[in-house]
Amino acid sequence: MAKKKKSKAISNKETQSVSNNISSQKATHKKQIESISEDTNMLFSPISTKLAFILTLVAACLYFAFSFVSEGFYQQDEAVHYVSMKRFWFNPNRILSNWEKPGFKLVYALPSLLGVYFVTFFNCLLAAFSGFFAFKLAQKINVKIPALALIFLLTQPFWIGLSFRNYSELLAAFLLILAVYLNEDKKYAFAALAASYIVFIRQEFYPFLALYFFFLLYKKQWLPALLTGVFPLVHNFWGFAITGDFLYLLNQVLKTSSEIGDQYPRQGFDHYFLMSATVYGGIIITLIVAYFTLKVFQKKIPHVTVAILPTLYFLMYCVFNIQSVPIGPATAGNLRYLIIIAPLFSVLGALAIEEYRNTENAWKVIYTLIPMALLVGIYMTFPDNQIMLLDNDYAARMAKAGREFQVERYFVPLIAVIGTIIILIIGLSFSQARIAFAVFAIFLAFITLKPKPLSEEDSNVKSMAKWYENFTEQYGETPILVNHQLFYYYLDETPETFKIEPKSIDSMTVANLPQNGLILWDSHYSYRPEQNKTMLNYKFFLENPQKFDKVQEFWANDRSFVGFVFRKK
Numbered sequence: 001m002a003k004k005k006k007s008k009a010i011s012n013k014e015t016q017s018v019s020n021n022i023s024s025q026k027a028t029h030k031k032q033i034e035s036i037s038e039d040t041n042m043l044f045s046p047i048s049t050k051l052a053f054i055l056t057l058v059a060a061c062l063y064f065a066f067s068f069v070s071e072g073f074y075q076q077d078e079a080v081h082y083v084s085m086k087r088f089w090f091n092p093n094r095i096l097s098n099w100e101k102p103g104f105k106l107v108y109a110l111p112s113l114l115g116v117y118f119v120t121f122f123n124c125l126l127a128a129f130s131g132f133f134a135f136k137l138a139q140k141i142n143v144k145i146p147a148l149a150l151i152f153l154l155t156q157p158f159w160i161g162l163s164f165r166n167y168s169e170l171l172a173a174f175l176l177i178l179a180v181y182l183n184e185d186k187k188y189a190f191a192a193l194a195a196s197y198i199v200f201i202r203q204e205f206y207p208f209l210a211l212y213f214f215f216l217l218y219k220k221q222w223l224p225a226l227l228t229g230v231f232p233l234v235h236n237f238w239g240f241a242i243t244g245d246f247l248y249l250l251n252q253v254l255k256t257s258s259e260i261g262d263q264y265p266r267q268g269f270d271h272y273f274l275m276s277a278t279v280y281g282g283i284i285i286t287l288i289v290a291y292f293t294l295k296v297f298q299k300k301i302p303h304v305t306v307a308i309l310p311t312l313y314f315l316m317y318c319v320f321n322i323q324s325v326p327i328g329p330a331t332a333g334n335l336r337y338l339i340i341i342a343p344l345f346s347v348l349g350a351l352a353i354e355e356y357r358n359t360e361n362a363w364k365v366i367y368t369l370i371p372m373a374l375l376v377g378i379y380m381t382f383p384d385n386q387i388m389l390l391d392n393d394y395a396a397r398m399a400k401a402g403r404e405f406q407v408e409r410y411f412v413p414l415i416a417v418i419g420t421i422i423i424l425i426i427g428l429s430f431s432q433a434r435i436a437f438a439v440f441a442i443f444l445a446f447i448t449l450k451p452k453p454l455s456e457e458d459s460n461v462k463s464m465a466k467w468y469e470n471f472t473e474q475y476g477e478t479p480i481l482v483n484h485q486l487f488y489y490y491l492d493e494t495p496e497t498f499k500i501e502p503k504s505i506d507s508m509t510v511a512n513l514p515q516n517g518l519i520l521w522d523s524h525y526s527y528r529p530e531q532n533k534t535m536l537n538y539k540f541f542l543e544n545p546q547k548f549d550k551v552q553e554f555w556a557n558d559r560s561f562v563g564f565v566f567r568k569k
Contacts, residue, residue, distance in 0.1 A: 052135045052150055059154045060128035064121050067164035072452035074165055074336065074386060079489035081105075081166040082119060085112035090496040093242050098256040102235060103200030104168035116492060120164045127163035128154065130174045134343040137181040141306065143350045145434045152437075153346035155445040158279050158386075161452065162336060169340050172202045177343035180305045188216060188224035193231075200231040202340070203253055204316070204329075208309070256329075264332035266321045267388060271333050272314065277376065278384050279338045281448075282416020283441055284349045286369065290424060291352035293368045294359050306348050310341035333387050353433055356424055363425055373417045383410040416444055456556030457524060458486060464520060464554050464563050465490035471518075479517040481505045483525040484563075506534040510568075518551070519566040541566045 073079060085108045088095055095105040111122045131153040138146030153159060162170065175194050182191035195212050199205045209228055216225035232249060239248030276285045295302045302308055317337060320328040331337060356362045382391040391407060398405040423436045454462065465487050468480075479500045488494060495501045503509045505519060505526050513519070519541065521527075527537050541548040547569055554563035 048147065049135075049139075052132055052147060055150060055154070056128045056132040059131065060121070060124040063124035063127055063160060063163040066160065066449075066451070067120050067124070070161070070164075070451040070453075072454045073458060074162060074167075074452070075334075076458070076486060078166040080485045081168075082112065082116060083485060083488045083494055085109060085119070085166075087494045087496065089113070090494065093238075096235075096239055096242070096252075098203060098252065101168040101201050102238070103197055103231065104171055106200075107171060108166075116489075119166065123164045123166065123170060126170050126174045127159065130170075130177050130343045131346070133174070133177045133181050134346050137177060137184060137306070138347050138350050140181060140184045141303065141347075141351070143347070143354055144430050145350055145353065148350040148353065148434055148437055149347040151441055152281075152284060152349045153343050155441040156279075156281050156284070156342060156346075157445055157448040158281075158335065159339060159342055160445065160449055162339060167336055168201050169336050172198050172205075173340045173343055175201075176340060177347075180309070180344065183305065188219070188221045189227055192216065192221075192224040192227040196228050196231040200235055203256070206232075206253075207316075208313070264330040266323045266326065266330050267333035269318050269322045271321050271388070272318050272335075272338060274380060274389055275333075275335055275384065276338075277380050277413035277416070278386070278389075279335050280342060280345055281441075281444060282376070282413045283420045283437065283444065284345050286372065286417045286420040287349040287352040287424075288345060289368060289372050290365045291348060291355055293365045294352070294355045294362060297359060297361070297364065298355075303348070303351065306344055306351060310344040310348070313341050314338065335386060353424070353437070354430075357430070366421070366425065369417075369421050369424075373414065373421065376417050377414045380413045381409050381411050383408060412444065412448055416440075456558055457561040460554040460556055460561055460563050461486040461522065462490045464522075464552075464565070467552055467554075467565070468518075468520070479514055480520060481509050481513060481517070482520040484520070484522045485525075487520060505536060506532060507536060508534060510536060513568050515568060517568045519548070519568065520563065521566065522563045523561055538562070538564050 081104075084095065084100060085105055088105055088109045094100065095102045108119065108122070111119050131150045134153050135146050135150040138149035143149065175198050179191045179194035179198070182188075182194060192212070195205075195209055199209050209232075213225055213228045216222075216228065236247075236249035239252060240246055245251055272279075291307065292302060295307075302311075316328075317331060320331050321333065356365070379391075380389070382389040384390060388394060390405070395405045395407050419440055420437075423433065423440065428436060461484050464484075468487075469491060472478075477499050480498075480502045481504065482502050483504050505521060510519065521536075521538050521541070523538070527535050529535055541564070542550065549567045549569060550564060551567050552565040556562065
């Protein structure tokens with residue numbers, strides 16, 4: 001009887017244990033289902049996509065508003081590009097050169113007819129929707145917090161600073177993130193066309209287009225593979241129709257490479273590494289290092305389109321800057337070339353956070369992140385001039401030029417790196433990580449972003465253009481000679497819209513200028529005897545008062561620029 005009771009007690013105990021296990025398994029299963037449901041909602045909810053779309057439009061409007069308080073130019077090229085867009089309608093063939101970027105100008109030809117503000121807003125839309133497609137791509141590759149890809153891009157200070165400007169890199173960045181998204185969505189034909197159009201804008205993408213062509217052949221996507229050649233063929237036959245050169249595109253690429261190969265200084269292989277925090281921000285560069293470290297731990301190949309593709313592009317530009325053995329075109333260290341891959345790196349940042357959560361002993365990334373933080377602290381905590389860091393090497397260059405420069409420290413990159421490491425390793429949930437990184441990214445944007453004022457030169461050319469506008473209202477239009485392209489930009493005109501098309505200033509055009517014609521001389525572009533020996537110094541006009549009157553002058557406060565208006569007697 002006792003045995004039976006004992007047996008019964010054991011039976012009850014086992015039953016209770018099994019019941020508890022089943023309950024525990026059910027609870028765990030329920031939790032997993034809820035977690036999966038939460039992640040699924042986070043990933044595919046129409047509300048998330050709708051919110052991303054709204055954020056995109058808000059960002060475009062904020063970029064546009066910022067353009068009014070950041071009047072200065074990153075480079076004067078952006079103003080010249082705008083004038084060139086409008087000149088397309090007078091001579092479409094003039095946009096075929098490498099500098100003009102035919103694919104870029106074709107897209108902007110129509111918007112340019114609506115004026116500078118419409119073109120500016122169009123740029124803002126491209127910049128913002130690059131973020132939207134970064135979000136869509138993150139969704140497509142199953143990143144659980146795709147909103148961070150959007151936020152990481154839209155809050156990058158350098159991206160914001162260029163978001164409203166007339167540079168082909170912005171359009172190329174949009175097309176690249178769109179092409180990668182379409183490829184991941186297996187819409188290969190549209191992806192091929194987008195990739196094909198990129199090389200119609202930026203010729204350095206030809207190696208990547210060739211790789212994509214072979215990828216499509218490997219996937220047996222015959223039609224998309226053929227479509228990768230559409231815009232190179234358009235470019236070539238357009239050039240052939242004008243020049244008669246059947247290999248126009250090839251010869252033009254080779255000619256351009258030889259012409260600009262050593263035209264600009266090479267800043268060294270490490271230049272873009274040192275400037276990476278300026279371009280992408282400390283959050284992104286930290287997450288990129290964490291991602292590749294995790295892939296080493298996992299012994300897995302990094303994501304091809306989101307990680308390998310932009311990294312290869314970045315390294316290509318590092319190679320272009322090697323000083324010991326010149327390879328490819330010199331870039332002068334310009335940072336804007338690197339924004340083309342900023343949307344992809346933003347997706348990679350979001351992917352890195354997920355990889356961290358999915359990797360066992362992921363905290364070991366600290367072994368690479370701490371040395372990285374030390375390197376950032378030593379080499380990258382300096383202000384910059386948007387080309388190079390103003391560090392001790394820069395001060396040494398200034399000293400050689402006879403100019404004194406005081407080196408200062410700028411610790412925002414280090415703060416960004418350390419903050420990213422802390423958020424990454426403290427074990428936040430996806431929702432918490434999303435909020436923490438979003439707030440941190442917005443905070444860094446606020447303390448980093450600064451409006452760019454007009455330079456002394458730009459301000460004086462603007463005054464010169466306003467003076468001419470008032471002059472023509474009072475006295476009518478007269479023949480003029482002018483070299484500075486900002487003059488046309490501030491008038492929102494092109495040379496072709498003048499009654500008598502202006503010419504550049506040299507001895508021949510001055511001799512042929514009719515009486516009462518005006519010469520708008522500037523110290524930047526009007527006297528470059530190393531390029532054109534017939535160009536005239538302003539002293540020529542001052543030393544010939546019997547032939548020329550000095551009507552007006554425009555001096556920079558720091559005497560770095562001067563403009564003169566002379567009238568021919």
